[in-house]
Amino acid sequence: MDGTELVAAVRRGDAEAVRARLESGAAPDTVTDDGLPVLCLALTAFDAGVAQALVEGGADPDRLLPDGTTPLVRAVEGGSPAMVEAVLGREPRLRLPEADGSDCWPWPGACTSRAPRTNSGAVRARPAPPTGSGCSTTSTTTWSS
Template identity: 70%
Template structure:
């Protein structure tokens, strides 16, 4: 079990590094090898938050297509999707929404 956990941690560290570097091909290979698309950085943020600052649509798209959760609540009350919207890049927002955007708020919240 320990060797499996170390392998998972190694994949996660490599995924964080690839996302920070914007290496889409490496990200794809790591995700195919079993890296978790919701891997967290050392400060606890999901890697999906990293492409927001650099407006890296391709990285955000690769993570979302692999299953990263754009609606995962963050410690500050936001979500990766919220951060993408705040970042101001329509291309990144579209990538984070995914190929089939869905309604994210329950009916009562939408009505409010």
């Protein structure tokens, strides 16, 4: 089955038609003419219902896109909690790998631990991450309260 009907349903914002197409065998990661999966169409339209239907139907929110991001990253960058929730799916923890003790995101240089604060509220440098974790710098971050 080609994905033209699924693409059309996503463009219309018809979550029920999206579910029906997926149940009929349409590929949930169908790619549109611009080379992006249909999940990105739903994200661009801020259509949480369609995004949720696609993810529940098997669309991969962690699929690497041509620009190096993923649909999940785009949802976060879009700033809509409803879109992030839709793209994360019902059981987001099931998608996450077990922690390996590092305090870094899965890409190099994106350390996530917050800089410790002193009693005065000043920020001090955080220690270097574990060897081999992909993060190699010590950084200082100011967090506003």
